[in-house]
Amino acid sequence: xxMTDTDTATPQMEISDEVAIEIxxxxxxYGAFHVLRDIDLTVQRGERIVICGPSGSGKSTLIRCIxxxxxxxxxxxxxxxxxLSSDLKNIDKIRSExxxxxxxxxLFPHLTILENCTLAPIxxxxxxxxxxxxxxxxxxxxxxxxxxxxxxxxxxSGGQQQRVAIARSLCMRPRIMLFDEPTSALDPxxxxxxxxxxxxxxxxxxxxxxxxxxxxxxxxxxxRVIFMDAGQIVEQNEPEAFFRNPQNERTxxxxxxxxxx
Amino acid sequence: MSDTHAESVAFxxxxxxxxxxxxxxxxxxxxxxxxxxxxxxxxAILTLVAxxxxxVLLSGLVPWVVNGTWQGSSLAECREILQGNGGGCFSVLxxxxxxxxxxxQYPDYLRWRPVLAFFxxxxxxxxxxxxxxxxxxxxxxTAIYPFLAYWLIWGGTILTPLFAALGFxxxxxxxxxxxxxxxxxxxAAGLLAAVAVWWFGGLLAGEFPRFARLEAVVSRAMGGFxxxxxxxxxxxxxxxxxxxxxxxxxxxxxxxxKGFCVVFIEFVRGVPLITLLFVANVVLAFFxPPDANFDxxxxxxxxxxxxxxAYIAEVIRGGLAAxxxxxxxxxxxxxxxxxxxxxxxxxxxxxxxxIPGIVNVAVGLFKDTxxxxxxxxxxxxxxxxxxxxxxxxxxxxxxxxxxxxxxMFFTVCYGISQYSQWxxxxxxxxxx
Ligand SMILES: Nc1ncnc2c1ncn2[C@@H]1O[C@H](COP(=O)(O)OP(=O)(O)O)[C@@H](O)[C@H]1O
Ligand SMILES: [Mg+2]
Numbered sequence: 001x002x003m004t005d006t007d008t009a010t011p012q013m014e015i016s017d018e019v020a021i022e023i024x025x026x027x028x029x030y031g032a033f034h035v036l037r038d039i040d041l042t043v044q045r046g047e048r049i050v051i052c053g054p055s056g057s058g059k060s061t062l063i064r065c066i067x068x069x070x071x072x073x074x075x076x077x078x079x080x081x082x083x084l085s086s087d088l089k090n091i092d093k094i095r096s097e098x099x100x101x102x103x104x105x106x107l108f109p110h111l112t113i114l115e116n117c118t119l120a121p122i123x124x125x126x127x128x129x130x131x132x133x134x135x136x137x138x139x140x141x142x143x144x145x146x147x148x149x150x151x152x153x154x155x156x157s158g159g160q161q162q163r164v165a166i167a168r169s170l171c172m173r174p175r176i177m178l179f180d181e182p183t184s185a186l187d188p189x190x191x192x193x194x195x196x197x198x199x200x201x202x203x204x205x206x207x208x209x210x211x212x213x214x215x216x217x218x219x220x221x222x223x224r225v226i227f228m229d230a231g232q233i234v235e236q237n238e239p240e241a242f243f244r245n246p247q248n249e250r251t252x253x254x255x256x257x258x259x260x261x
Numbered sequence: 262m263s264d265t266h267a268e269s270v271a272f273x274x275x276x277x278x279x280x281x282x283x284x285x286x287x288x289x290x291x292x293x294x295x296x297x298x299x300x301x302x303x304x305a306i307l308t309l310v311a312x313x314x315x316x317v318l319l320s321g322l323v324p325w326v327v328n329g330t331w332q333g334s335s336l337a338e339c340r341e342i343l344q345g346n347g348g349g350c351f352s353v354l355x356x357x358x359x360x361x362x363x364x365x366q367y368p369d370y371l372r373w374r375p376v377l378a379f380f381x382x383x384x385x386x387x388x389x390x391x392x393x394x395x396x397x398x399x400x401x402x403t404a405i406y407p408f409l410a411y412w413l414i415w416g417g418t419i420l421t422p423l424f425a426a427l428g429f430x431x432x433x434x435x436x437x438x439x440x441x442x443x444x445x446x447x448x449a450a451g452l453l454a455a456v457a458v459w460w461f462g463g464l465l466a467g468e469f470p471r472f473a474r475l476e477a478v479v480s481r482a483m484g485g486f487x488x489x490x491x492x493x494x495x496x497x498x499x500x501x502x503x504x505x506x507x508x509x510x511x512x513x514x515x516x517x518x519k520g521f522c523v524v525f526i527e528f529v530r531g532v533p534l535i536t537l538l539f540v541a542n543v544v545l546a547f548f549x550p551p552d553a554n555f556d557x558x559x560x561x562x563x564x565x566x567x568x569x570x571a572y573i574a575e576v577i578r579g580g581l582a583a584x585x586x587x588x589x590x591x592x593x594x595x596x597x598x599x600x601x602x603x604x605x606x607x608x609x610x611x612x613x614x615x616i617p618g619i620v621n622v623a624v625g626l627f628k629d630t631x632x633x634x635x636x637x638x639x640x641x642x643x644x645x646x647x648x649x650x651x652x653x654x655x656x657x658x659x660x661x662x663x664x665x666x667x668x669m670f671f672t673v674c675y676g677i678s679q680y681s682q683w684x685x686x687x688x689x690x691x692x693x
């Protein structure tokens with residue numbers, strides 16, 4: 001992967017003191033199952049965080065709590081100064097500022113690519129259709145698929161669909177992007193095109209939280225790598241230190257498993 | 262092939278195999294017959310049996326149709342003309358055709374009005390059915406049609422349907438203005454505005470009953486296939502929105518809403534339609550004050566609509582359940598509220614999946630409108646069973662009448678079925 005040119009622009013400088021996301025003592029249960037335990041996490045504006053960990057460790061649940069797709073039972077989550085409570089107004093506000101990409105893209109199959117991208121701006125942001133389409137084309141160009149604008153999602157490859165999903169989120173002009181294993185449903189040759197899009201986004205200073213096992217991506221882009229296991233944050237560090245010198249036994253085991261072959 | 266070396270495991274292709282055309286299919290009628298009809302001795306026997314059955318059927322049907330007569334004005338005259346040649350006595354259709362269509366009480370000099378309403382249907386319905394090919398404003402025609410059709414068929418002052426329509430319009434406007442302050446508030450405002458306009462319209466229509474007036478026809482006079490069509494079209498159109506609401510309500514997180522919907526659906530599905538019709542006929546009239554002019558057709562429409570919407574709700578629930586959870590999550594994560602997510606994302610997909618089921622209910626409902634004949638309404642079946650077969654002229658003639666009824670119903674139902682299959686192809690965008 002093209003590490004050299006981005007490595008020089010080590011992202012540290014762009015991070016502001018401003019807090020984007022603050023999670024304090026957050027706990028969540030599914031019934032009696034304690035899925036997230038005492039999560040504490042502060043994300044600065046402009047920071048890029050990669051979360052990894054074994055399957056079932058609660059990574060998806062954690063980032064889905066941030067935009068209230070799941071509700072938490074204890075502790076507090078503050079996104080961009082807005083506390084996440086059961087108040088629907090706050091939830092709507094947070095959701096319109098936080099973009100999310102899913103493992104299975106979740107594009108709307110009955111709408112064209114362009115309609116997928118303009119729907120939320122038109123209905124949520126109340127932007128005129130013309131303008132929304134212009135914005136959509138801008139972002140579709142950015143993810144390099146403007147020529148597919150009038151096709152339906154089912155006619156695109158997986159990598160293209162995921163890039164459309166990213167463009168769709170960007171059309172809402174979010175200040176924070178969440179990614180939940182965006183490349184793990186993709187064929188190997190399509191992973192790169194999606195990662196390139198995400199790298200580009202990172203270079204522009206987007207605040208990002210990515211659940212991913214793409215360690216090359218983590219090394220290149222992340223300010224911080226977080227390892228989760230059994231619903232807890234087990235270890236976090238800067239990527240170089242995290243990969244070179246993991247401290248916790250479980251981290252070591254996990255890294256040896258995914259990097260081992 | 263010469264460039265493969267079968268004895269070694271390693272293999273490198275040295276020549277490219279050029280594409281070849283597929284083997285030519287052998288053709289010819291004899292070959293087709295042998296392959297499709299006489300492939301095995303068992304197939305051959307089945308074919309011969311089928312041919313025999315076909316022969317028996319046709320040898321009865323063809324002379325009946327070909328030798329049939331359209332002359333004569335009673336069964337006796339008909340028999341005289343036919344002189345036992347096995348032909349059908351289709352004269353009953355010619356003579357009683359207006360009754361089959363309109364019933365026996367609709368004034369004959371006013372029949373142009375329902376006929377006009379029927380033909381206007383072909384102007385009003387396409388915008389709703391083929392909206393993807395037409396500009397959106399054409400839907401206005403569809404929206405005006407029910408009120409116009411009511412005025413044409415029932416007559417009376419135009420103020421009644423006019424203010425009925427205006428009430429809906431006022432309700433919609435009030436809703437869309439107030440909705441920004443909250444959905445429930447919007448609903449209340451809409452309802453209030455609509456009721457106010459209807460009340461005012463009622464006063465006005467009572468005050469000026471002769472304003473732009475068509476001669477009024479009472480509901481009891483409606484009959485024949487016209488009644489089936491009225492009931493079918495009105496009930497299908499009404500039960501679709503109610504069915505959607507019930508299906509969404511059944512998924513609701515609010516226990517009261519959910520409970521109501523579940524109880525309603527389970528109750529209505531567990532009761533035969535015919536008992537509901539008897540309820541409409543007898544019990545409602547018993548509870549309402551005797552002078553309340555609560556129209557029988559209206560009562561029947563309410564009952565059939567309730568019945569069909571419970572079935573449609575279950576069909577749509579299946580469609581909702583078939584959608585992946587990711588669609589809800591994507592809509593949520595983009596900040597769409599519940600109403601937007603349902604209207605723009607969930608329902609379009611769920612309804613598409615549900616089309617075959619909905620059409621199934623619609624076709625069934627249309628045929629079930631014949632059940633009103635048991636509560637002494639004279640729809641097509643009621644007309645045949647009652648006034649026509651009971652008349653001295655035509656007593657004892659069955660085949661011709663029932664065949665005509667079958668053909669009329671079949672035409673409509675087959676049309677609905679063909680439309681739905683076309684619609685499914687049109688909406689096939691997901692390329693799965
Ligand atoms: N809706 C749910 N109900 C009950 N248990 C769930 C639900 N969703 C996830 N879980 C459980 O919570 C745990 C964490 O899930 P998840 O956050 O998806 O893990 P990860 O994304 O790290 O693989 C898993 O054990 C999973 O089985
Ligand atoms: Mg996951």
